[in-house]
Amino acid sequence: MRPLEPLHFAGEVGSWLRTLGPDQDVAVSCRVRLARNLAGYPFVTRLDEKRAGQLAARVRDAIERRGVAGGDPVWVDLPEASGLVRLLLRERHLASRDHAPVEERARVPAGRAVVFATDESSSAMVNEEDHLRLQGLSAGFDLETAFREVGELDQAIENEIDVAYSTRLGYLTACPTNVGTGMRASVMLHLPALGMVRAELEKVFAAAHRTGLAVRGMYGEGSRAAGDFYQVSNQITLGRSEEDLLAELRALVPGIIEFERRVRSLLLEQRRGALEDRVARSLGTLAAARMLSTEDALRHLSHVRLGIALGLVEGHDTKTIDLAAIRIQRGHLQARHPDEAGAGLLDSPARDRLRAGYLRTLLGGGSARGEEGTT
Amino acid sequence: MRPLEPLHFAGEVGSWLRTLGPDQDVAVSCRVRLARNLAGYPFVTRLDEKRAGQLAARVRDAIERRGVAGGDPVWVDLPEASGLVRLLLRERHLASRDHAPVEERARVPAGRAVVFATDESSSAMVNEEDHLRLQGLSAGFDLETAFREVGELDQAIENEIDVAYSTRLGYLTACPTNVGTGMRASVMLHLPALGMVRAELEKVFAAAHRTGLAVRGMYGEGSRAAGDFYQVSNQITLGRSEEDLLAELRALVPGIIEFERRVRSLLLEQRRGALEDRVARSLGTLAAARMLSTEDALRHLSHVRLGIALGLVEGHDTKTIDLAAIRIQRGHLQARHPDEAGAGLLDSPARDRLRAGYLRTLLGGGSARGEEGTT
Numbered sequence: 001m002r003p004l005e006p007l008h009f010a011g012e013v014g015s016w017l018r019t020l021g022p023d024q025d026v027a028v029s030c031r032v033r034l035a036r037n038l039a040g041y042p043f044v045t046r047l048d049e050k051r052a053g054q055l056a057a058r059v060r061d062a063i064e065r066r067g068v069a070g071g072d073p074v075w076v077d078l079p080e081a082s083g084l085v086r087l088l089l090r091e092r093h094l095a096s097r098d099h100a101p102v103e104e105r106a107r108v109p110a111g112r113a114v115v116f117a118t119d120e121s122s123s124a125m126v127n128e129e130d131h132l133r134l135q136g137l138s139a140g141f142d143l144e145t146a147f148r149e150v151g152e153l154d155q156a157i158e159n160e161i162d163v164a165y166s167t168r169l170g171y172l173t174a175c176p177t178n179v180g181t182g183m184r185a186s187v188m189l190h191l192p193a194l195g196m197v198r199a200e201l202e203k204v205f206a207a208a209h210r211t212g213l214a215v216r217g218m219y220g221e222g223s224r225a226a227g228d229f230y231q232v233s234n235q236i237t238l239g240r241s242e243e244d245l246l247a248e249l250r251a252l253v254p255g256i257i258e259f260e261r262r263v264r265s266l267l268l269e270q271r272r273g274a275l276e277d278r279v280a281r282s283l284g285t286l287a288a289a290r291m292l293s294t295e296d297a298l299r300h301l302s303h304v305r306l307g308i309a310l311g312l313v314e315g316h317d318t319k320t321i322d323l324a325a326i327r328i329q330r331g332h333l334q335a336r337h338p339d340e341a342g343a344g345l346l347d348s349p350a351r352d353r354l355r356a357g358y359l360r361t362l363l364g365g366g367s368a369r370g371e372e373g374t375t
Numbered sequence: 376m377r378p379l380e381p382l383h384f385a386g387e388v389g390s391w392l393r394t395l396g397p398d399q400d401v402a403v404s405c406r407v408r409l410a411r412n413l414a415g416y417p418f419v420t421r422l423d424e425k426r427a428g429q430l431a432a433r434v435r436d437a438i439e440r441r442g443v444a445g446g447d448p449v450w451v452d453l454p455e456a457s458g459l460v461r462l463l464l465r466e467r468h469l470a471s472r473d474h475a476p477v478e479e480r481a482r483v484p485a486g487r488a489v490v491f492a493t494d495e496s497s498s499a500m501v502n503e504e505d506h507l508r509l510q511g512l513s514a515g516f517d518l519e520t521a522f523r524e525v526g527e528l529d530q531a532i533e534n535e536i537d538v539a540y541s542t543r544l545g546y547l548t549a550c551p552t553n554v555g556t557g558m559r560a561s562v563m564l565h566l567p568a569l570g571m572v573r574a575e576l577e578k579v580f581a582a583a584h585r586t587g588l589a590v591r592g593m594y595g596e597g598s599r600a601a602g603d604f605y606q607v608s609n610q611i612t613l614g615r616s617e618e619d620l621l622a623e624l625r626a627l628v629p630g631i632i633e634f635e636r637r638v639r640s641l642l643l644e645q646r647r648g649a650l651e652d653r654v655a656r657s658l659g660t661l662a663a664a665r666m667l668s669t670e671d672a673l674r675h676l677s678h679v680r681l682g683i684a685l686g687l688v689e690g691h692d693t694k695t696i697d698l699a700a701i702r703i704q705r706g707h708l709q710a711r712h713p714d715e716a717g718a719g720l721l722d723s724p725a726r727d728r729l730r731a732g733y734l735r736t737l738l739g740g741g742s743a744r745g746e747e748g749t750t
Contacts, residue, residue, distance in 0.1 A: 273728060277665035284663025288743060290652035353648060368663060 001064050001075045001115075008074070009088040010335040014120025014137065017323055021140020024318050025309040026257045028188040028229065029139055030146040031093070032246075034154050035173045035182035036132040039162040043174040052111025056126045062160035063115055063124075069152050071118025078112040081346065087331035089114050093137065099128040102331075104345075106367050117363060122149040123156075127205070129174050130182075132157065141253060142258070143185055143246050177235075181242050186233030187253050188218055192306040193263040195228040200263060204256050211252055212236050227298030227325065232256070268310055279307030280368035287364045291352040297328050304363070313368055324362055326354045376439050376490075378719055379451045384463040385710040389495025389512065390445070392698050396515020399693050400684040402748075403563040403604065404514055405521040406468070407621075409529050410548045410557035411507040414537040418549040419502050427486025431501045437535035438490055444527050446493025453487040458720065464489050464704035468512065474503040475708075479720075497524040500533075504549050505557075507532065516620050516628060518648045545613070556617050559609030562628050567681040570603040575638060580630050586627055587611050602673030602700065607631070643685055647743055655680030655743035662739045666727040672703045672734060679738070688743055691698035699737055701728050 016029055041047060041055055056077075063073055078086060078095070084105040089095035095114050109127070115180070116123035125133040133159070136149030157163075164172040171182040178184075194201040205215045215233050217225025232243045232253060267275055282303035286292075292300075305321040307313040326332060333354045334346050346354070391404055393468040416430055418421060431452075438448055453461060453470070458479040464470035465477070470489050484502070491498035500508040509532070511525030532538075533688070539547040544555040569576040580590045589610050592600025607628060609620045642650055657678035661667075667675075680696040701707060708729045709721050716723075 171734075273666055273724065277731070280663045282659055282667050284659040285656055288655045288659025290646055290655050290743075349648060356652070368665075 001060065002072050002118075004076045004081075004085065005211075007335070007338075009085075009092065009332060010338075013323060013326065014092065014139040016119075016121060017140045017326060018319065018320060019139045021138060021142045021145075023141040023257050024139065024191055026260050027141035027253070028153065028190055028322055029137060029192055030141060030143050030185070030187050031138075032136045032143065032146040032150045032183065032185045034132075034134045034150055035130040035171065035178045035184075036134060036154065036157070037164040037172060037174070038131045039164045043092060044131060045174065047111075047127070047131075049110040049370055052109060052127050054055050054111075055131060056111040056113050058161060059124070059132065059157065060113070060115070061124050061159050066156035066160060068117045068122055068156060070121040073115050073117055076114045076116065079108040079110055081108075084331055084334055087345075088335055091326060091329040091331045092120065092340065094120065094123050094135075095125055098127060098135075099125050099308060102345075121145075122153040126152065131180070132163075141187060141257065143187070147185070147242070147246060178237050180238035181240070181245060183237055183242050184233055185246055186231050187249060188233060189230050189253070189256060189260070190228060190302065190305055191230055191256070191260050192228040192302050193267055194260050195225075196261055196267065200259070204259060208232055208252060208256075211248060212250060213248065226295045227302035229298070229302070229325070246361075264306070264310060275310070276340055276368065279303050279310075279312045283307070283313065283363060283368050286359045289356045289360070291349065292328075292356040292359060293352055294328060294330070294355070296356055298325060301325055301328075301359075307368065316363065320362065324359065327358065333358065376435065377447050377449045377493075379449050379456070379460065382710070382713075383449070383740055384460075384467065385713075388698060388701065389467065391494075391496060391512040392701060394514045394608075395694060396513060396517045398516040398629075398632050399514065401565055401635050402516035402567055402628070403477060403697055404515060405518050405560070406510060406513075406563050407511045407518065407521040407525045407560045409507075409509045409525055409557065409607065410505040410530070410546065410553045411509060411529065412539040412547060412549070413506045418504065419504060419506060420549065422486075422506075424485040427484060427502050429486075430506060431486040431488050433536060434501050434507065434532065435488070435490070436746045437532050441490045441531035441535060442513060442604075443497055443531060444524065445496040448490050448492055451489045453489065454483040454485055456483075459706055459709060462720075463710055466701060466704040466706045467495065467511075469495065469498050470500055471503060471508075474500050496520075497528040498645070499528065507538075507555070508677050516562060516632065518562070518624060522560070522617070522621060540617070553612050555613030555681065556615070556620060558612055558617050558620055558623055559608055560621055561606050563580070564605050564607060564631060564635070565603060565677065565680055566605055566631070566635050566676050567603040568642055570600075571642065572638055575634070579634060583607055583627060585633075586623060588623065588627060602677035604673070604677070604700070635738045639681070639685060650681075650685070651687055651743065654678050654685075654687045657680070658688065658738060658743050661734045664731045664735070666724065667703075667725055667731040667734060669703060669705070669730070673700060676703075676734075678699055682743065691738065695737065699734065702733065738743045 004352035037043060038055055039049060060075055078100055083102045086100035087102040089100050090097065094116050099112060111127045113126040121137055123135050134150050134153050136146040138145035166172055170180040172180050173182050191201065194204060208215045213232055216228055216234050218229035218231050234248055276337050286300050301321050301324055304313060305318060308316055308318050330351050333351055337354055413430055416426060435450060453475055458477045461475035464475050465472060469491050474487060486502045488501040496512055498510050509525050509528050511521040513520035517678040541547055547558050548554050566576065569579060579701060583590045587610050588607055590605055590607050593604035593606050609623055657675035661675050669708040676696050676699055679688060680693060683691055683693050705726050708726055712729055
């Protein structure tokens with residue numbers, strides 16, 4: 001088991017961010033998480049810190065003995081981690097907001113930890129809402145890989161440790177909404193074309209809700225998700241098998257993906273000029289701006305991602321944009337510039353400058369295609 | 376006297392657009408106009424078309440005999456001119472809206488004409504509100520040159536033709552507000568920094584009004600002038616000499632210019648990052664966009680013009696921007712692309728594309744200076 005190296009998150013990114021998955025033009029990534037609790041321990045809300053620490057040590061031992069697919073695992077004890085490290089774990093989707101407060105002075109209860117495979121394809125939060133929140137991540141629309149990744153981690157742990165399981169109810173969890181499979185599967189989708197035609201997007205959301213799926217914006221919860229990144233996930237965990245739950249997503253998501261593609265084609269056909277203009281301007285702004293807020297940056301990255309999918313951009317690919325969407329977050333910016341802020345976190349103008357500088361270097365080389373304006 | 380060549384306005388521009396004048400960082404140009412009426416003719420509203428034609432012929436003869444400074448004059452009979460030519464005259468500040476309707480089918484009364492020196496430094500509208508509206512134009516804040524240009528044209532005409540003059544009132548004009556000197560002098564100012572600090576701009580306007588000067592936006596009359604281009608002009612023409620009227624502008628305008636410069640320095644000092652960002656983004660947008668409305672283009676050109684004045688832009692100069700502000704107008708775009716629209720005027724999306732194409736070529740080469748973002 002490796003400790004976290006200081007520059008870990010400034011360097012290589014997880015495999016799910018590097019590899020191209022199925023339907024990557026619309027689907028960014030899939031995530032499957034399993035809630036598990038150890039038999040013989042109270043749930044986290046009633047677990048004192050001493051026992052929480054013992055529980056974490058048992059999990060650590062189990063993983064150490066069994067290993068994980070995806071490379072040598074990294075273990076992070078959150079009480080000892082800096083605010084920046086906790087922020088980086090969150091931005092990398094390896095820890096939740098509740099699990100890893102980023103305030104430097106926040107007291108993090110003993111026993112809270114994160115463990116992840118080197119390639120970040122599988123990971124676990126220890127002593128979050130449940131004793132264990134296991135997670136598998138995959139690129140594109142590939143629920144199978146994400147499910148296999150988390151399943152292998154689950155198997156490794158359950159081979160070593162007894163978990164709370166009822167033959168009648170299934171896996172027991174701290175919150176009743178997770179009882180049963182303890183599973184939540186989700187797909188992150190990029191829906192810029194549907195986002196431009198609001199009424200169509202509302203239809204998609206309504207259809208999802210009718211089949212028991214939830215849709216929410218990835219970044220921010222406003223009227224329209226920043227960058228048009230949405231997460232579709234199952235809500236029900238009880239009374240159905242894991243396979244049934246995945247089947248629900250498999251039944252609905254390809255329709256959304258096709259719908260988004262159809263609207264993209266339609267926009268390209270009917271409003272090509274305006275679309276080319278939007279993509280070219282966003283690329284121009286990303287290549288030129290000296291300060292960029294996260295929201296602003298996501299909006300422009302979204303346009304460029306759409307432009308790439310439609311063949312309107314040369315010199316960049318989809319994964320570059322998905323990687324950028326992670327790296328423009330404040331923790332990642334700071335991790336790449338350890339000398340800029342001293343001990344604390346950077347202030348907002350400093351971050352906006354670093355974000356713009358990063359994107360200028362990353363995207364300055366590409367160019368927008370389009371009919372050349374004669375002059 | 377030359378006739379107007381078909382591609383005149385697509386080619387060279389007037390000298391006042393090419394040469395750098397005093398205070399060009401803030402002052403775009405000066406204009407002095409004199410209203411004159413021929414003795415022995417009714418004012419234009421009571422002038423029948425036959426006599427209006429005779430009057431125009433007399434003016435033409437006079438100018439032909441005397442010549443004008445600034446090169447071989449060009450004579451344009453508006454009834455025979457196309458809608459496009461009338462539009463171009465307006466965009467070049469050589470004809471007014473009332474004088475030169477741009478609708479192809481508009482019936483333009485006989486006798487209406489425009490005559491201008493090759494370098495456009497002096498010109499006259501014939502049979503506008505008055506029989507003659509003479510004009511002198513100069514680059515930067517240089518009222519003397521504009522006044523000298525129009526004065527020479529006035530002298531040439533008055534040497535040949537008697538004009539309506541009362542020893543008590545001065546020059547007689549169709550509208551009483553112009554009686555006396557018949558003069559209106561104006562300075563076009565670029566006030567982007569004051570525009571960013573609205574309260575300061577309001578102070579400038581209030582001060583101008585108190586001294587009998589008017590301030591209005593050059594492009595559009597909204598709450599804030601497109602591109603922050605403003606025109607300051609005298610309102611009173613009676614009871615004072617030409618020199619007195621020019622002295623009013625000479626007394627007030629340098630203060631506005633200095634005020635704008637001070638606010639620019641202050642912004643550069645206190646908000647350098649935000650200012651660099653704004654300039655860089657606008658340059659990026661102008662170099663990238665595929666469609667640009669006039670208002671949008673003026674806004675970005677204004678930022679770049681400010682950036683040039685503050686040393687934040689490499690590879691472009693102020694005159695390039697002032698020239699662009701003329702050439703992005705619809706008549707000029709169309710004149711450069713005579714084959715695009717057939718007989719009529721281009722539609723709005725076509726213009727927006729040509730405008731973006733022109734600006735992309737014009738400004739694509741420059742770059743914004745600023746601290747390089749490390750990555």
